[in-house]
Amino acid sequence: MKKIILVILAAFGLTSCSKSNINPQISPSQPANGIPVSVTINQNQPGYVIPVTFQGFSFEVGILPKLPSFLNANNTVLIQLIKNLGSGILRIGGNSSDKTSLTNTNIDTFSAFAKATGWQVIFGLNLGSYSPDVAATEASYLSNSLGSSLYVLQNGNEPDLFYNNGIRNPSYSYSDYQAEWNNYFSAIRKLLPQAPFAGPDVSNNTKWISSFSANESANVKLIDGHYYNSGPGTNPAITYQTLLAPNTRLSAYLKALNTASSQAHLPYRISECNSIYGGGKVGVSNVFASALWALDYMWQVAENNGSGVNFHGGNSGSYSPIALDNNVITARPEYYAMLAFKYGTTSGTIVPATISQTNSNCSAYACTNASTTYLTLINKDAADLSFTVQLSNAASKIQIARLTAPTITSTTGTTFAGTSVNADGTYQTGQTENYTVSQKTFIVNVPAGSAAVVTVN
Incomplete structure (x- = not known):
């Protein structure tokens, strides 16, 4: 080589x-x-103008109860790595958000961590279990615990894939999701009249994004969706060369997001993203080539008027920009791309x-x-x-x-x-x-x- x-x-x-x-x-x-x-x-x-909060990280909700020492105010190394990037937004969600119940202690522990970083928070509520009253109670506690650190709430994670992962039946459609989202919105707004929302947080379904932004533009402050370059990691055809190859799918996706955002007069954000879905691929997602991909990707989102990106990861996964390797907090190559983007933009036009x-x-x-x-x-x-x-x-x-x-x-x-x-x-x-x-x-x-x-x- x-x-x-x-x-x-x-x-x-x-x-x-x-x-x-x-x-x-x-x-x-x-x-x-x-x-x-x-x-x-x-x-x-x-x-x-590139927003000061353009960069972000996305973590699984499941980390909060399973590894409470990770997103913890005592994890000073992780907090410092986040602070190195300036301002940004943390996102708590992922597949585990529709399967996880949180205690008040879980929420308070994370809130202390978020406040220590100085970053605002996108927090995903459990739509998978479908309990508007439970979600409203949790949202109320979240709001009190996070205070001004709460940026927006999300109802569910990748609802456009609910039919495919056993959370809903195969006939589950956008209209079903819209009805459930509205019920969550109403229940939460009864307890929190000013609760901020984002949506639809889909995997990549641009039709859902267009419909949601048209229907809910008055009720949300952010349009969001997810993006992965390719996957799964088990696909032998995926290499670092294919990761760095031009990707027309990204261009089309960003164009659709930008159009929906413009029509709704709302910003859009890639609230979960990374190189290879399903945790990444060793030899691709965790190597230096991923830094080149990430730097290029962030700029493409910025050039298409995106308000920011949240790289998914955490304590494990080969695609994580910051990982827990042998119980040591480690900055991987993708993290250095984020440093490069920070020093190469400075909220520029x-x-x-x-x-x-x-x-x-x-x-x-x-x-x-x-x-x-x-x-x-x-x-x-x-x-x-x-x-x-x-x-x-x-x-x-x-x-x-x-x-x-x-x-x-x-x-x-x-x-x-x-x-x-x-x-x-x-x-x-x-x-x-x-x-x-x-x-x-x-x-x-x-x-x-x-x-x-x-x-x-």
């Missing part, structure tokens, strides 16, 4: 806590070294990044924040690429940091800006490179199977 060369990434806005080169070099700092690719950035055409015609498997994204432009270049190809970046405004300097993994199939050894997260969960960017420029064009070499995020001032 070809060794991965250091990935180029930028430590945006963190110069004061970076180890920078003392003597800035004159750019173009890198002679072209790879297949040429041209990228044009239109800095004067602002689009969607998306601007067009156009790649010239190329046969290479690569992506380019850009956003601006005040006078700074952030450019993300992702090379999913097997060959090194040399990006010539054409700006619409002249630049004075660029800053580059590096992300590395021994190989594209490495499960360990990932670093960002010269460092990995510490044992206590803390993270600080390490070495960066700085170059002065006085032109609108510069070159960034991006080795095979790597990404580059560049800060331009």
Whole structure:
């Protein structure tokens, strides 16, 4: 397997806590070294503003009673890893949400954890057992326990698959779900007149999303659905190469979500997502390639006006960005993609990044924040690429940091800006490179199977 060369990434806005080169070099700092690719950035055409809470994690409800020490205020390492990403949203749901009963202690323990992170919460109620009164009582207690940390409630998880997993009979349809959802909504609103809701939290059924957003736009504050690149993990045809291949299904799904969201005048969010459904696939979901996929995926959602994503995982599952490996909280490669996205967006406004015609498997994204432009270049190809970046405004300097993994199939050894997260969960960017420029064009070499995020001032 070809060794991965250091990935180029930028430590945006963190110069004061970076180890920078003392003597800035004159750019173009890198002679072209790879297949040429041209990228044009239109800095004067602002689009969607990326929300500060764009990133998120999704956890199973079942973790709360089964592993109370995980989502716990005493789990300071996990809390710190979450805080490293800035603001975000936690989601509690998953398949176990329609099969699990919670105690007040379970809820209070999680509430203390959520408050310690500073993140808001999407919480899934048990629709599978269908008891509106029980759900209303739980929702009331949740609201009191979480307080301002409660973002929205959800009624059920992937109801479009209820017919397929034994929760409802084979004839269960959207109209059946709509009736059940309305009964839950009414029961909860009797106890909590201002209770916030989201829905329909389907697996991927865009018809249900369209119907729900049209029918319930006055009663919810968020439209949501799930996305997995492929699955199940037992499929031998799934490899890290197929994970990184272009996926037209995602484009169509995001277009449908964006349309429903726009028509309902509501934001949409991918409330549960990851690489391979069913817990992921070893050798695909837990390797460095998953970081490239995740970074590309987040940008695609952002470019389609999504308000955010919640990567599913937790204490187990090969796709989990943060996992409990041998009783040690571990940041896996996908987590480093989330760090890269954080430092490469900073609540920026998306601007067009156009790649010239190329046969290479690569992506380019850009956003601006005040006078700074952030450019993300992702090379999913097997060959090194040399990006010539054409700006619409002249630049004075660029800053580059590096992300590395021994190989594209490495499960360990990932670093960002010269460092990995510490044992206590803390993270600080390490070495960066700085170059002065006085032109609108510069070159960034991006080795095979790597990404580059560049800060331009």
